[in-house]
Amino acid sequence: MTVAGIAERAEACFGHNAVSERTSDGVRVSTYAETVGRARRLGSALVEMGVKPGDRVATFGWNSTRHFELYLAVPGIGAVLHTLNIRLHENDLTYIAQHAGDTVVFVDAGLASSLPHLPGVRLEVIMNGDDLSRPGALGYEELLATGDPDYRFPEVDENAAAAMCYTSGTTGRPKGVLYSQRSIALYSLMANQPDAFGIAESDAVLPVVPMFHANAWGLPYIAAMSGARLVLPGPSPTARDLADLIAAEHVSVAAAVPTIWQAVHALEEPVDLSSLREAICGGAPVPESLIRRFDDRFGVPIVQGWGMTETSPLALISRPAAQPGRSIDQTYSLRATQGRPLAFVGARIAGGERELQVSGPTVASSYYDRDSTDSFTDDKWLRTGDVAELVEGQYFRLLDRTKDLVKSGGEWISSVALESAVLFHPDVADAAVVAIADERWGERPCMFIVTEDRARLDKQAVLEFLRPKFESWWMPDRIEFVAEIPKTSVGKIDKVALRGRAAQLAQPDSAQ
Numbered sequence: 316m317t318v319a320g321i322a323e324r325a326e327a328c329f330g331h332n333a334v335s336e337r338t339s340d341g342v343r344v345s346t347y348a349e350t351v352g353r354a355r356r357l358g359s360a361l362v363e364m365g366v367k368p369g370d371r372v373a374t375f376g377w378n379s380t381r382h383f384e385l386y387l388a389v390p391g392i393g394a395v396l397h398t399l400n401i402r403l404h405e406n407d408l409t410y411i412a413q414h415a416g417d418t419v420v421f422v423d424a425g426l427a428s429s430l431p432h433l434p435g436v437r438l439e440v441i442m443n444g445d446d447l448s449r450p451g452a453l454g455y456e457e458l459l460a461t462g463d464p465d466y467r468f469p470e471v472d473e474n475a476a477a478a479m480c481y482t483s484g485t486t487g488r489p490k491g492v493l494y495s496q497r498s499i500a501l502y503s504l505m506a507n508q509p510d511a512f513g514i515a516e517s518d519a520v521l522p523v524v525p526m527f528h529a530n531a532w533g534l535p536y537i538a539a540m541s542g543a544r545l546v547l548p549g550p551s552p553t554a555r556d557l558a559d560l561i562a563a564e565h566v567s568v569a570a571a572v573p574t575i576w577q578a579v580h581a582l583e584e585p586v587d588l589s590s591l592r593e594a595i596c597g598g599a600p601v602p603e604s605l606i607r608r609f610d611d612r613f614g615v616p617i618v619q620g621w622g623m624t625e626t627s628p629l630a631l632i633s634r635p636a637a638q639p640g641r642s643i644d645q646t647y648s649l650r651a652t653q654g655r656p657l658a659f660v661g662a663r664i665a666g667g668e669r670e671l672q673v674s675g676p677t678v679a680s681s682y683y684d685r686d687s688t689d690s691f692t693d694d695k696w697l698r699t700g701d702v703a704e705l706v707e708g709q710y711f712r713l714l715d716r717t718k719d720l721v722k723s724g725g726e727w728i729s730s731v732a733l734e735s736a737v738l739f740h741p742d743v744a745d746a747a748v749v750a751i752a753d754e755r756w757g758e759r760p761c762m763f764i765v766t767e768d769r770a771r772l773d774k775q776a777v778l779e780f781l782r783p784k785f786e787s788w789w790m791p792d793r794i795e796f797v798a799e800i801p802k803t804s805v806g807k808i809d810k811v812a813l814r815g816r817a818a819q820l821a822q823p824d825s826a827q
Contacts, residue, residue, distance in 0.1 A: 316500035318390035318477055319468035321540050326351040329516065329542030336380045337549035337560050345380060347539065354387035356462030361392060361419070363461060364438060368393030369476065371415050375399045375430050376423040377550040378526045381442045381455055385421055386526070386535050390477035390496060391468040397479045398527040402804030405431040411481050411489055412436065414684065421455070425550060473497040479683065480529050482624050483803060490690075491683035492624050494530070502627040502677040503536045505657045511620075511632050512568070512595065516542035519564055519590075523548055523557060523571035524598070528805045529628040532570055532597070532620075543568075554578035562587040572598035572806035573605060576617065577745065580608055588613045597621060597629070599807045600713060600731050602738040603651035621653035621713065625690075625697050627677040630660050631711055651735070652712040653703075663696070664703050668717055671703040672696040702729075719810055721750040721760050728760055728789050730810075736784050737762065737777065742770035745800045747808045751793055751817040761817045762791040765800055772796070793820060 330348030366372060372389045374396065376382045389396040397415050399408060412420070412433040420436050424444035432449075439452040477496040481489040494502075506512055512534075514520055520543045522534040530536065538545040546564045548557060558579055561569060573596055579586070594609065597620040606617045622628035633654030635646060656662040660675040674680075674696040681691065690698055702714045714720075714729045721728040730748035737746045744765045751761035766772050774794040781790060795816075801809040 316473045317471050317496040318387060318499055318536070319471065321500060321503065321536055322351045322354060322387040322391060323468070325539040325542065329539075332516070332542055333544045334380055334383065334547070335544065335564055336547040337552065337556065342560075342564065343380070347542070350380065350384055351387060352464065353459060354384045354391060355466045355468065356459050356464055357384055357388040358392040358462070358468060359466035360458050360462035361388065361394065364419075364458075366392065366394050366419060368471070370394045370419070371397045371417045371479070373397045373399050373412060373415070373417040373420040373433070373436070374422075374527070375401055375420060375426055376442055376526070377401070377426075378522060378531065378547045379423070379442070379549060380547060381421075382526050383535050383545065383547065386530075387539075390471075390499070393469065393471045393475060395476045395479055395493075398530070399430075400481070400483075400527050400804050401426055401429065401525070405429070407489060409433060411491075415479060415481075415491060422449075423550070471496060473500070478530060480527075480624050483805060490685055492679050493683050494627060498627060498677050499530075499533070499536060501659075502533055502629075503540045505659060505677060506533055506627075506629045507537045507541060508658060510634050511629065511657055512537060514538065514541045514543050514568055518567045518592075519544040519546055521546040521548065521557075521561065521564070521566040521569040523552070523569060523575055525805065529622070529624045532595075532622075532628055534570055554582055558582055558586050558588065561591060562589075565590040567592045568595065570595035570597075572596070573601050574599075574745075574802060574806045576609065577605060580605070580612065581744065586613070588615050591615045593618050595620060598805060600653075600735065601651060602735045603647055604735070604739040606650050607647060617650075619650065619653060621711075623697075623699060625679040626660075626673060626675075629657060630673050630675075630678065631656055631662065633710065635710070649706065649710055652706055652710040654711065655709055656711075661696070662711060664705065664711075665692075665696075669702050669704065669714075670717065671699045671701045671711060671713065673699060702727075716810075719749065721748070721758050723753070723758050723760075723788065724756045726788070730760065733760060733762065733781070733785070733789065733791065736781055737764065740772075740777070740780050742767050742772045743777075747800050747810065747813055748791065749810050749813045749817050752821040753792070759793070760789070760791040761793040761795070761820065763795050763797050763800060763813060763816075765797060793817075795820070 325347045334350045335344045419438045421440045442455045473496045476493045478494045520538045522531040594617045596617050601619040619633045621631040631654040635649040680695045719730050733748045744767045747763045750758040753759040801812040803809045
């Protein structure tokens with residue numbers, strides 16, 4: 316069970332199927348046979364350059380065909396693919412590359428100015444174009460030309476490390492997670508069951524989720540394993556770019572965080588998503604309102620998944636089957652849960668804070684070269700930091716992150732519940748809730764709202780909208796109307812930044 320096994324089967328069984336990439340000059344199309352052939356040559360070139368099994372080979376790039384070739388070539392020779400987050404500060408990038416022990420880095424030319432010269436890296440390769448600010452760097456095609464077209468991937472221990480990703484580091488230094496050859500292959504099987512992603516050769520798959528983030532949710536490997544056409548969005552795609560790409564390439568399955576699908580929904584006509592059979596959504600809780608709006612406008616179901624870097628990443632998915640007596644509203648409520656565990660993934664709610672904990676063959680049991688005692692239980696279950704409840708005895712619903720709960724007068728208030736509720740308001744485009752300090756109650760909810768274009772909304776109208784849905788003590792004490800909600804490097808609400816803003820608002824001289 317190795318990445319080379321996935322690549323070789325794609326070449327043998329699905330060699331004629333397309334791998335496409337959006338570029339500034341239009342969509343560039345190749346095939347699995349061509350892609351795997353180039354990955355072999357790249358692998359042999361890296362071996363000739365002295366890359367050995369276990370060496371860390373970093374990437375710093377967008378979702379592209381060359382990046383996909385690296386997905387196959389680096390684990391194919393027994394080295395470890397380390398995808399660097401292109402949106403991190405250079406201090407974090409330097410720390411991560413040094414901690415991981417990167418020796419080679421592949422970087423998109425358009426991103427080269429954002430990448431510091433990393434300690435320990437002895438070879439830099441520019442994936443497209445040239446970058447004169449990096450003297451000594453090789454061109455990707457120049458390196459590829461030195462490779463052996465008849466090279467065969469070697470036998471590799473399936474338990475050896477194949478890839479690594481680092482967590483976002485929102486609560487401290489980023490932590491490294493290693494994926495073995497076996498876990499990547501096993502995850503690709505588990506995540507592609509009919510009630511999970513369910514991707515087939517007849518599909519065209521668009522991973523909008525970045526390839527630097529948890530292996531793009533494993534979708535490049537799943538597409539190769541199933542033979543599905545792979546469509547890669549290229550650099551800096553806008554919502555309009557994505558909608559046009561879906562229509563032009565007849566994409567049937569696309570995966571992105573909620574903010575992306577919100578932006579697509581906000582587009583003015585024409586928007587043709589008729590080829591989509593579903594939109595996979597994760598990375599942050601998916602508001603029920605967004606699920607309903609996609610159904611109503613596009614007839615495209617949003618399928619919510621949940622996971623973490625530590626879970627490879629998909630661990631839960633919500634795809635409830637029709638049941639006699641279940642109302643439409645109950646079905647929507649279930650679709651807005653994080654869902655049920657994948658096969659072989661254990662999930663439980665434990666402790667006084669009702670934390671979701673998970674375990675399984677594709678779930679990490681420790682971090683790379685770091686003390687993990689706070690993140691794992693004594694029996695090696697991952698402590699997710701998410702507060703959860705069970706619905707119908709089998710669907711997990713996340714109520715909040717433990718650090719994002721608002722503790723008011725000794726009682727917990729869920730920021731996620733308030734956010735999901737206010738997003739049903741037709742004049743609300745985006746919203747987030749964090750705790751704000753309060754002398755009497757300790758903490759109270761502070762809500763930040765982005766309104767739809769030209770919409771007029773005030774605090775009283777928001778409170779009137781929320782009042783039928785919550786107890787009075789849940790009502791946010793402070794509502795701030797803002798131009799945008801800050802997001803993290805992977806598109807999640809940046810609650811660290813919002814908590815800082817709330818702390819400023821709590822100062823005595825802050826205007827009410």
